[in-house]
Amino acid sequence: MRFFVIDDSPSIVAIVTHALREAGHEVESTCAPQDALEAVVAFKPDAILLDLVMPVMDGFELCVHLRKLPELNQTKIIILSGKSYEFDKRRAKGVGADAFLVKQAMIASPEKFLQEVLAVMAKNITLSYWGTRGTLPVPGKDALRYGGNTLCVSVAVDNEPLLIFDAGTGITRLAKHLSAQAMPRITAKLFISHPHWDHINAIPFFTPLYVQGNEVEIIGPAHGHISFREIVSAQMDDVYFPVTIRDFGARVFFRDIREETLNIGHFEIKSILLNHPGTCLGYRITHNGRSICYITDNELYPADAPLHNPEHEERLDRFVAGADILITDCTYLDEEYATKMGWGHSRPREVAALADRANVRSLHLFHHDPSQDDAAIDRKLAQAVQHLQRLNSKVECVCPVEESTYVLGSRTI
Ligand SMILES: [Zn+2]
Numbered sequence: 078m079r080f081f082v083i084d085d086s087p088s089i090v091a092i093v094t095h096a097l098r099e100a101g102h103e104v105e106s107t108c109a110p111q112d113a114l115e116a117v118v119a120f121k122p123d124a125i126l127l128d129l130v131m132p133v134m135d136g137f138e139l140c141v142h143l144r145k146l147p148e149l150n151q152t153k154i155i156i157l158s159g160k161s162y163e164f165d166k167r168r169a170k171g172v173g174a175d176a177f178l179v180k181q182a183m184i185a186s187p188e189k190f191l192q193e194v195l196a197v198m199a200k201n202i203t204l205s206y207w208g209t210r211g212t213l214p215v216p217g218k219d220a221l222r223y224g225g226n227t228l229c230v231s232v233a234v235d236n237e238p239l240l241i242f243d244a245g246t247g248i249t250r251l252a253k254h255l256s257a258q259a260m261p262r263i264t265a266k267l268f269i270s271h272p273h274w275d276h277i278n279a280i281p282f283f284t285p286l287y288v289q290g291n292e293v294e295i296i297g298p299a300h301g302h303i304s305f306r307e308i309v310s311a312q313m314d315d316v317y318f319p320v321t322i323r324d325f326g327a328r329v330f331f332r333d334i335r336e337e338t339l340n341i342g343h344f345e346i347k348s349i350l351l352n353h354p355g356t357c358l359g360y361r362i363t364h365n366g367r368s369i370c371y372i373t374d375n376e377l378y379p380a381d382a383p384l385h386n387p388e389h390e391e392r393l394d395r396f397v398a399g400a401d402i403l404i405t406d407c408t409y410l411d412e413e414y415a416t417k418m419g420w421g422h423s424r425p426r427e428v429a430a431l432a433d434r435a436n437v438r439s440l441h442l443f444h445h446d447p448s449q450d451d452a453a454i455d456r457k458l459a460q461a462v463q464h465l466q467r468l469n470s471k472v473e474c475v476c477p478v479e480e481s482t483y484v485l486g487s488r489t490i
C-alpha cells in the first residue's frame with residue numbers, strides 16, 4: 078500500500094517510514110504540513126499518517142482541508158499523536174479521521190503499530206453460514222431456527238477469490254445466493270476439510286461448476302495414494318450420479334493439500350491436521366491481520382481421557398491463538414459425549430477451554446449432531462457460555478444460524 082506521513086518531527090517520520098517500508102509499503106513524507114496538500118494529491122496514498130501538534134498548521138486543520146479533496150475520498154486518515162485524550166479522539170473523528178494511534182506505542186513496538194495500521198486498512202471480511210449440521214441434513218420443524226443443511230461456510234472480501242469451506246448440502250444455498258448476485262464470473266477456492274459425506278455430498282449440486290467462465294479450485298487432503306481429484310471423481314462415477322466431472326463447464330482444478338501455507342490473493346491460508354478418523358484438515362484464514370479459524374471435524378479429548386495428548390492440544394492452541402473467530406466442531410452436548418468418545422467430535426466443555434486458552438475473540442459452535450433439535454442446540458450454547466463464565470473468560474460465544482453473516486470490519490476510532 079501507499080502511505081504519506083506528515084509530522085514536524087524528522088525522527089518520527091524516519092521511524093514510521095522505516096517500519097512501513099520494511100513491510101513492503103511505499104512511503105512519502107513531509108515535515109512541513111503547510112506544503113503537504115499538493116504532494117499528497119500527487120501521490121494518491123491509501124492512507125495518510127498525520128501528527129496533531131505541529132507549530133505552523135495543526136493536524137485537525139489539515140485534516141479538514143484533506144477531507145475536502147475529492148481525489149482523496151478513498152484515502153484513510155490515521156492520526157498519529159503524542160497525546161491520547163478522549164477529547165482529541167472525538168475531535169479527530171469529527172474532522173474526518175478514520176483512526177487514532179499513539180506515537181509512544183508505535184515507538185515501543187513498531188510490529189504492533191503495523192498490525193494496528195493493517196487493521197485500519199482492512200477491507201470487510203464477510204463470513205457466511207450456509208449449513209451448520211454435521212453428519213446428515215435435518216429437514217423439518219426441529220431445525221427451523223438453526224437450519225438443517227450440512228456444512229458450508231464462505232469467506233468473502235471484495236476483489237478477492239471467494240473462499241468456501243466444505244460442500245455439505247448448505248453449498249446449494251450459497252449457489253442460489255451467488256446466482257441472485259448476477260455476477261458475470263465466479264472465481265472460487267473450495268476447501269474441503271475431509272471427504273466424509275457431510276463435507277462433500279453436495280459438490281455435484283454446486284451449480285457454478287457447470288457455468289462456463291467460472292473458475293473453481295477444489296482443495297482437499299489426499300488419502301494415501303488416492304488423490305483428492307480421484308476422491309471427487311469417484312463420488313461422481315455414473316453408478317452414483319449421472320453427471321461426471323467431465324461435464325463441469327467451469328474451469329475446475331484440483332489440489333491435494335497437507336499441512337502447509339497457501340497465499341491466495343491477499344489471503345494467507347494455513348492448514349493443520351485434526352484429530353478425526355482419516356486425514357482431516359483445519360484451516361486458518363488471515364487477511365490484513367484478521368483471522369478466522371475453521372476447525373471441524375475434531376475431537377478434543379478431556380484431560381483425564383486415556384487418549385488425551387497434551388502435545389496435540391498445545392499445537393492446536395498455537396494454531397488458533399488470537400483468532401478473531403474460531404469456528405469449531407461442537408457436535409455433542411456435554412452429557413452426550415460419554416457414550417460417543419472416540420467418534421472424532423467434541424463437546425462444549427473442551428471447546429470452551431480451547432477458545433479461552435487460545436484467547437480468541439469469538440467462538441462459533443458448529444457441526445451439530447442430527448439428533449439435536451433447536452432446543453438442544455440452545456442448551457449446548459448455554460453449556461459453552463457457562464464454561465466460559467466459569468473460566469472468567471472474555472471470549473464471546475454464538476451458535477451461528479444458517480444463512481447468517483458476520484462482518485469483520487476495519488478498526489476505526
Ligand atoms: Zn462431519
Ligand SMILES: [Zn+2]
Nearest residue numbers: 271273353374
Ligand atoms: Zn468427519
